[in-house]
Amino acid sequence: MPSSDAPLLEVTDLATHYGPIQAIHSVSLEVHPGELVAIVGANGAGKTTLLRTLSGVQPASGGTIHFDGEEITRLPAHRIVARGICQVPEGRQVFAPLSVEDNLRLGGYSQRRDGDWVAQKIAEVYALFPILHEKRGQLAGNLSGGQQQMLAIGRALLGRPRLLLLDEPSMGLAPLLVEEIFRVVRELHEAGTTVLLVEQNANAALQIADRGYVLETGKVVTSAPAAALLEDETVRKAYLGH
């Protein structure tokens, strides 16, 4: 459901360097409120770097990022989270020596003035992923990969996201679990969460997305409604494998 409202996220000519190496070249994209936008591309295309730059973990070397009309390009990561951009980092990065529940509480770190909301949201996350409730006292490091991914998503939801950034949620998971994770992402989207999803699994991502961008060697090469990308001959050849 692409919306005609002002974009929630507007990225203009964004560039990022790792030392002398340019990882992202003048990327422009927008995400409207309520949309699920997928960024697909091969390994090394700059997808993760792009998300890291959006969340402020990686500094931008050029261009601008506007969120809800305000520029956030140079804000430190914790200020960006406070504005409602929550990232599920690549490789999950749950805190292994902490319990499942402590991981979720950490997700609510920026909601310190609203303990009731955090408690209620934790209950909602448990409803979304019952297995997490079952294992709430266990150390996150003892969870399976799929459960850790659920925890990482739940943890990000505790940050009260206005825009949820998902980095390769299907990475390293068995097909059945990938399906489960994508089902949840679609549910979140249908419940009104705005999502920017980065995926190597282009087929699964475009199936649930409204629109898609194709990233190649740090540049946006195509952008179109997801359904159109799924039909696009070059995209199919390059990323969908048929």
Next chain:
Amino acid sequence: MSALHRLHGFLALVVAVALLPVLFPDNYFVTVVGVTIGFNVMLAVALNLFIGFAGQISLGHAAFFGMGAYASAILTTRYGWSPWPAMGVGLVIVYVVALLISRPILKLKGHYLAMATLGFGIIVNIIMVEAVDWTGGPDGMSGIPGLELFGWAVDSDLRWYAVMAVVMLATVLLSLNIIDSRAGRALRAVHGSEVAAQTLGVDTARVKSQVFVLSACLASLAGSLFAHQQNFISPVSFNFFFSIEVVTMVVLGGLASTYGAVFGAIVLTLLPQVLVVFEDYEVLILGTILMSIMIFLPQGLFVGLVRGSTGLLRRLRPAAVATGD
């Protein structure tokens, strides 16, 4: 459940600390070594917040211990201040210095952070040795007055034991509370992955700086008390080797465990005292013991023993432990 569990351990510690001097009133190991243990526990617990929980490293913490000690010594002997305001000024100085160096230093990680803190510790120690007019140089400073609390002079081993017991237990309680709080979760998150912590809204630079400063201030407090208890200080007590010793206590007891730090400090203070009977072989045996502990219990003495014994219990009484857990 975890709060209650936490309190149990602490109450056990309180009882042990209170009973020891009653059971052994004139025992050298209780009243004399016990006070030294008190200082070391304070330092190890403080450093454990920074090393064990936040996952950073400091090889220069003896410097903060020494700065507190010298601030107290200089202000009381050269300017005739009374000990309490001198202690306060020492605390303020350490607070400011730690805060100033924390931001640039904590941008470093791993070996580089170790080098930077090491350098800081050595610089402070050199100042203690070279600023003879202030510090008395290598000969140190003597004639530091004792402490007095509302007319109650802390003038015997037993009274120092009482003071250090209270201060040490307060430090342990502070550490336990921090770890179980929002700030403590942030610390452990920084340890796990700074990037992940940032994506959750944790200002990692600030959190690291705060815990560094807190750790330094506790060390300064211990240093001031040390100066008044010893009545004499010299730079040797605050050199690089002592920094390493405190790190060893933390690692030996078990990283990221408050009781581990307590245990490590006790063991590493007592062992050399006990091993004195071996005379020339003392250091050799101490080294062998430390190496064996790290080889066989790499997660630390306390953590290793606790896990080992609960594992054993579980095998002996599977049902009872399962419900208790």
